[in-house]
Amino acid sequence: MGKTLKNFITFSWFLFLGFILFLAGFSTIMLVFHDIPGMVRTGFAGTTAGFAIFGTLSFVVMITGFVPFFRRCYYKFPWLYPFTTILMMNLFIAALAEFILGQGFSVTGSPRYEITICLMIIMVIICRFVMCFYLKKRPMVYQKEKQ
Amino acid sequence: MNEIKKDSTDKQPIQGDLLQNRGLNQNTAPTENRQYNNTFYNSGFGNNLDNTSEKESRDISDNHPFTKRIKQGAWVFLAIILVGLFYTSNISTTAKVDNSPAAQEALESHISTILAPGTRLLQKDGNYVGGDVVINHSSEQQETSLLVWDYAAEDGDYVQIMANGTPLGEPFMIKNKPVSFNVPTTGDIQVVGTHDGGGGITYAVHYGMNNTTYFNGVNQGENNTYTLIRE
Numbered sequence: 001m002g003k004t005l006k007n008f009i010t011f012s013w014f015l016f017l018g019f020i021l022f023l024a025g026f027s028t029i030m031l032v033f034h035d036i037p038g039m040v041r042t043g044f045a046g047t048t049a050g051f052a053i054f055g056t057l058s059f060v061v062m063i064t065g066f067v068p069f070f071r072r073c074y075y076k077f078p079w080l081y082p083f084t085t086i087l088m089m090n091l092f093i094a095a096l097a098e099f100i101l102g103q104g105f106s107v108t109g110s111p112r113y114e115i116t117i118c119l120m121i122i123m124v125i126i127c128r129f130v131m132c133f134y135l136k137k138r139p140m141v142y143q144k145e146k147q
Numbered sequence: 148m149n150e151i152k153k154d155s156t157d158k159q160p161i162q163g164d165l166l167q168n169r170g171l172n173q174n175t176a177p178t179e180n181r182q183y184n185n186t187f188y189n190s191g192f193g194n195n196l197d198n199t200s201e202k203e204s205r206d207i208s209d210n211h212p213f214t215k216r217i218k219q220g221a222w223v224f225l226a227i228i229l230v231g232l233f234y235t236s237n238i239s240t241t242a243k244v245d246n247s248p249a250a251q252e253a254l255e256s257h258i259s260t261i262l263a264p265g266t267r268l269l270q271k272d273g274n275y276v277g278g279d280v281v282i283n284h285s286s287e288q289q290e291t292s293l294l295v296w297d298y299a300a301e302d303g304d305y306v307q308i309m310a311n312g313t314p315l316g317e318p319f320m321i322k323n324k325p326v327s328f329n330v331p332t333t334g335d336i337q338v339v340g341t342h343d344g345g346g347g348i349t350y351a352v353h354y355g356m357n358n359t360t361y362f363n364g365v366n367q368g369e370n371n372t373y374t375l376i377r378e
Contacts, residue, residue: 044342045320046303055231058224065221074217081213085220092227106320108305108341140216 010072013064017073020060021084024091027053031094036120039101043113048102050095054088061088082140086131093127240324241301242267257362264325264353268362269299272346277363279372284332286356286377291332294325294353298362303344306365309337318342321350332356336373340365 031050039045061084064070074081097120104116209215235241245266253259254268257277297304307318311334318341319326330336340348348367353360354375365371 044303044305044344046344047301051231055228058228062221062224062228065217065224071214071217074213081217081220088224106322107317108319109317138216 006069006072009069010076013070014073014076017060017064017070017080017084020057021087023053024057024087027057028087028091028094031091031098035098036094036101039098039105040117043105043108045102045105048098050091050098054091054095057091058088085140086135089131093124093131096127097124240322242323244268244270253360253362259360259362260358262360264294264351264360265296265323266351266360267298267323269349272299272302272304272344272349273364274347275349275362275364276347276366277371279374280361280363281374281376282354282357282359283376283378284354284357286332288332288356290329292355293328293330293336294355295321295328295338296325296351297321297323297349298351299346299349302346303342304340304348304350305342305344306348306350307339307341309339309370311335312337321348325353331375333375333377336375337370338363338365338373339370340367343367 027050035046035048035050064073064084100120100123101116104112104119242265245262245268249259249261250266250268253262253266257275259266293308295306295308301320301322304321305318306321308315308328308330310328310330315328315330318339336352338350338352342348343366347364349362349364351360351362352373354373356375361373363371
């Protein structure tokens with residue numbers, strides 16, 4: 001009965017985590033293909049919600065890592081942890097890009113626009129490079145399923 | 148030799164085999180026995196046995212590199228959340244809505260001499276469109292401070308301030324935190340609505356010469372004129 005309850009908790013949390021990861025992926029796509037191009041096209045910054053979304057989803061991922069019952073999801077599906085980590089990294093980079101654009105576009109003016117866009121591009125390149133370097137130095141280690 | 152095996156729900160048969168094997172392995176070296184237990188108990192699944200070696204093996208899953216990696220990542224997310232909370236509470240320009248009686252009165256009259264600059268009255272923009280204002284004052288100063296902010300939601304409203312037809316800077320996004328300008332105490336001060344982020348351009352202006360705040364609103368492309376007259 002205890003094992004059944006544990007499995008039920010783990011599976012329920014896996015479903016919830018899957019929904020969270022779907023939100024993270026959807027948010028990343030919306031930031032990259034809708035919000036940021038919209039700001040660049042119009043020249044005006046709107047409500048920047050990228051970091052708020054990232055913070056909320058990070059809380060769930062953090063809980064998953066700390067609570068053993070929830071962490072079992074990563075043991076059951078070894079691909080889940082690398083997927084979660086890289087997805088959250090991508091969301092963070094997109095949110096940071098939106099934040100930079102929001103700050104830079106808060107005052108209209110051509111030189112400021114160009115500088116802001118350049119800063120955003122440089123930031124994205126640097127962050128992607130740091131991410132790749134980090135993952136190369138510390139590859140994902142996970143338990144393999146017994147054959 | 149210490150092959151890492153995945154946690155499995157079908158653990159009962161393995162546990163049963165392990166118990167049998169443990170009995171068979173009583174004559175083996177304790178180290179070997181502990182390693183064998185570790186192989187099957189590294190998941191950390193609880194059992195009711197009080198054997199010390201099995202308790203130790205239950206802890207090994209917490210020391211597995213994968214588990215350590217997961218926990219380190221969780222700590223990183225916690226640090227990010229704490230930084231975000233610090234930013235939200237100390238650095239962010241967003242203010243809380245003031246629900247005091249003075250704020251309620253200001254919402255109705257659209258003017259206040261009590262509320263501090265930067266007061267937020269609404270959670271969302273209310274599509275309020277005000278009008279021009281004539282301000283009679285007795286200040287002898289040539290210039291005064293003008294504070295401009297958004298008294299509703301920070302939704303991307305842009306305004307431009309003009310003093311006697313001269314722009315005071317580029318159009319900028321108004322936020323809950325006031326932006327300060329130095330303006331003459333006589334003449335026309337215009338607030339031009341450059342961009343509406345949604346719900347109308349709601350803004351407030353505070354003049355230092357009479358310590359009065361005017362809560363106004365303007366449509367995109369239009370402007371409100373504040374005519375300052377020294378008595």
